[in-house]
Amino acid sequence: MEIDPFIFRLSIFILSIFIGYYVVWSVTPSLHTPLMSVTNAISSVIIVGAIIAALAGNSEIIFNKANIFGYLAIVLAAINIFGGFLVTQRMLAMYKKKRKDK
Amino acid sequence: MEIDPFIFRLSIFILSIFIGYYVVWSVTPSLHTPLMSVTNAISSVIIVGAIIAALAGNSEIIFNKANIFGYLAIVLAAINIFGGFLVTQRMLAMYKKKRKDK
Amino acid sequence: MSANLLAVFYLISGILFILALRGLSSPETSRKGNLFGIIGMAIAIGVTFLSVGNFSSGFLYVLIFILVGGSIGSIIAFKIPMTAMPELVAGFHSLVGLAAVFVAISAYLNPEVFNIGSTGNIKIASLIEMSLGAAIGAITFTGSIIAFLKLRGIMSGSPITFLGQHFLNLALGIILIGLIYYLCKTQINTWFWTLILVSFAVGVLLIIPIGGADMPVVISMLNSYSGWAAAGIGFTLENTALIITGALVGSSGAILSYIMCKGMNRSFFNVILGGFGATDQSSSEKGKEQKPVKNGNADDAAFLMKNASSVIIVPGYGMAVAQAQHALREMVDALKKNGVKVSYAIHPVAGRMPGHMNVLLAEANVPYDEVFELEEINNDFANCDVAYVIGANDVTNPVAKSDPQSPIYGMPILDVEKSKSVLFVKRSLSPGYAGIDNDLFYRDNTLMLFADAKKMTEDIIKSL
Amino acid sequence: MSANLLAVFYLISGILFILALRGLSSPETSRKGNLFGIIGMAIAIGVTFLSVGNFSSGFLYVLIFILVGGSIGSIIAFKIPMTAMPELVAGFHSLVGLAAVFVAISAYLNPEVFNIGSTGNIKIASLIEMSLGAAIGAITFTGSIIAFLKLRGIMSGSPITFLGQHFLNLALGIILIGLIYYLCKTQINTWFWTLILVSFAVGVLLIIPIGGADMPVVISMLNSYSGWAAAGIGFTLENTALIITGALVGSSGAILSYIMCKGMNRSFFNVILGGFGATDQSSSEKGKEQKPVKNGNADDAAFLMKNASSVIIVPGYGMAVAQAQHALREMVDALKKNGVKVSYAIHPVAGRMPGHMNVLLAEANVPYDEVFELEEINNDFANCDVAYVIGANDVTNPVAKSDPQSPIYGMPILDVEKSKSVLFVKRSLSPGYAGIDNDLFYRDNTLMLFADAKKMTEDIIKSL
Ligand SMILES: NC(=O)c1ccc[n+]([C@@H]2O[C@H](COP(=O)([O-])OP(=O)(O)OC[C@H]3O[C@@H](n4cnc5c(N)ncnc54)[C@H](OP(=O)(O)O)[C@@H]3O)[C@@H](O)[C@H]2O)c1
């Protein structure tokens, strides 16, 4: 009578699609460019898989065949994470309201 | 290393709150009354618990102490389900656009 | 039916419920949305039957009970007049609350069936979820009953307050938490039953201090509660459909309460702590009557509107009381035949529940594209010849803009005062829900039409 | 760290990502949103470290690699000019795609670590999820590379088409499905590597037929793909944060593509099947040149605008090319000092990516409350004296309203033609992205200012 965890993950996936739909429609058009860069950054959370892969298994041979791909993925994802969040930050910092004292 | 299903249910619960938030804000104010009646109807999906309770256990003694509450809950929930959906239907049927031929 | 398949079906039914609410984003899609809701419910009930799989005589009884409940529900749904929607919703909530309590009781008495342990040895987590569900359900039940009685006028709408009320509520709240704690620790039945009884009492005590006029906020709040109760039971039953639905209904009620409080510019706590609407109307009535008021009759009103080029109708609670929506619609038809441009302006908290006026106008066959929200139409008053205010009062009161002392200060209002002339249909100079006098009555460009809203409107039709 | 606690933390980080996107609903909340995103990422990475718990030398290497990647990323982020955002986003996507491929490969080679079986004996479900993730990731990778090259101008933007192209793509698609099927059946490594190689090829083939100008739609589409790839890997790794994020990014990209296609009034398939923008511009250029055109200089423009009471600025792709945003801002400041009311009108697809113009104006310190969307400002053109169109073309072309034969028919446009006079800053009469002639150039109330946008704007400042 146990439910397969896959079903739960599927539920989470489907519900998140709904949230994505609503959340993105509520983004103001003037911030669509930062939206693209920030989604870029957050989709690099795939780095968690890369870390697990890199640290996997026996710690003697650090760079075996499977681990090496993990390390490569870490570099790629890290570029994206830092690059994505920082460039978003840089863009968002530019959006200013009219100052009162003018 | 198995994850407790409760955690998944919690995730589903939290994500659904987000969806509820967005879905309800997107309801047009003129339909707020039907919104109240339809949420009423759907929250009566608690009837599934009532059915399980009513049909529980040994089928000889149909109305034992635990079952009887199940049957009572079924009646209450059924009133709500039929009443809620039908009254919503009735209200929504009244919302009409201006006819072109007038 | 395997547990996995069952879970998928419950997920589908949860998603259909989401789509049901989503449909309400516009009148065109709303009917399809309601259909999704019905299908979702049918799936949930259907697979539950299949999962139990025990097609014994008990099954037959279940069907019979569903039919009995269903018939009662259907009859109510068809008979109920649209003006009684607020109390209907309150009544329905009480049923959901009680059903949640009953399901929790069955689960407590018969935990094996729900896979949550055995009698006297229920899983702690399930026990917590279950007692939360039962407690919230019980509060919802009695609370909604009180709201129902107040709205129906069976019980006086005036707030019932006594010394130490908030203190008592606080004490009961602490007792509730203590009961849940001891219940989990000892699993003694007495605690469970006491928990439910205390919750019933809390439901009553929470709602009696709130004035009858604040009931709409209370209803949505209870709507929200019933959602959380359902979600609690959903965790106990490990049922996805219930969890999703509970969360949806929970947020929905909370957001509606928020919208109402915002529309009235009052804080939620101000409403919940009660005492508002304690009718010191008498005091505001006297001492004002002497100010001069322009008094008109149906012929004056008909003349004014016939010669106007645009008229905006502002309906309020009085239209609901007088059931004047059909007459109003006929009057508008007559005006349109005379070439007058007519539209309707709806304030977010006009009437006694959100969307109240919209439903009534829809009932009278007013096309929804002639009906506008406050922000859409508020600028048009400046260019409009006549504002026909029918049974509305607070939502037009300019004091909300001018007097920071006023209880409705800051509430957005319909700017009827900007139109060339204002017609007020009401029975007297007595104030509305908020109990404060309306300056507009005494203005030069205002004509008061003292009469029942329906009668006056019918008279105007005759003169047109 | 227990699996449960870990799952809770991943859930929290998923929710923080939701809040990050939610923040973008307004500029005020957006910075806080970005912070939420960063915290979410930090939590996800942090708990992953703790969960592996193996603080061996490998751990040090991981940190080093993160630092290396992070430094590269940070340098790029600080050095990149705002005008290069489209290609930056494309480049970043390719990295996400490749990372997904790499993670899938590690999981395939070392399934024990991920709890999905043992080498040669991986769970079928995980294998499907993994190969889908790898295939989509690979397509994203090569597709984004092509998009990057086209946007950067390293590769020609013109569509590369050949006979049987769609047929080849279809065949490759079928082969992909076959490969996944055989991979699951036999678990032979060759199928896995072939799958990845074929997906790389598909990525290239899908994007080369699409014209350079259609790349923005392609970027969002690839954004969406990278999300689905992440979600696929998330299922394999049983990681909630990845599943939630994948779904978020997947819908986000899809919706942005939809918004762009809608803004251009083209169907998504029309874009994807390619061939648009195949520049028959030459044909439209000749034979039109003879029509009379009013040609002005900076002094004329300065005179007109100085004496106007209201001016609306319509920026387009040309402003980005010329990097004219700073000059524009100075010009507007000068005009404002002269008492002219100035606002900016942004078409949803002005420039080469959604929100392109807004970022550039923000970069030039234009306050965002002076910048308006199409629906907000379109009615104001009728009451405006001068529309200053700087490097925009298609988004002002009235042919979208009048000629059902035109490729942009039905696209909503900015009604600059309704303003009293129109100034067009561009270098020639050549058409814009859609390759169609703009009637407005030949109208009586239009003054063409042939020059580079930046140069012309600076000249105008001088004459003001
Ligand atoms: N809609 C919601 O969700 C909601 C929720 C909570 C609270 N409220 C509150 O309810 C109020 C709604 O404002 P409102 O302008 O619609 O109503 P109101 O301010 O309560 O005024 C209603 C008026 O209708 C008149 N009336 C009653 N029966 C009538 C009849 N048969 N014929 C003609 N007139 C009649 C009354 O005056 P006479 O006695 O002189 O006839 C009264 O002044 C607001 O204060 C709002 O804050 C609304």
Ligand SMILES: NC(=O)c1ccc[n+]([C@@H]2O[C@H](COP(=O)([O-])OP(=O)(O)OC[C@H]3O[C@@H](n4cnc5c(N)ncnc54)[C@H](OP(=O)(O)O)[C@@H]3O)[C@@H](O)[C@H]2O)c1
């Ligand atoms: N924003 C998006 O998301 C997106 C996505 C996909 C497609 N598009 C498409 O992109 C187009 C955007 O319209 P648009 O009006 O912004 O641009 P456009 O129609 O492409 O016109 C840009 C104009 O700028 C001029 N220009 C180029 N460089 C210049 C410079 N240095 N100085 C002055 N002028 C210069 C060009 O004319 P000269 O050569 O004569 O100077 C050209 O006519 C639409 O057709 C839209 O469908 C947009």
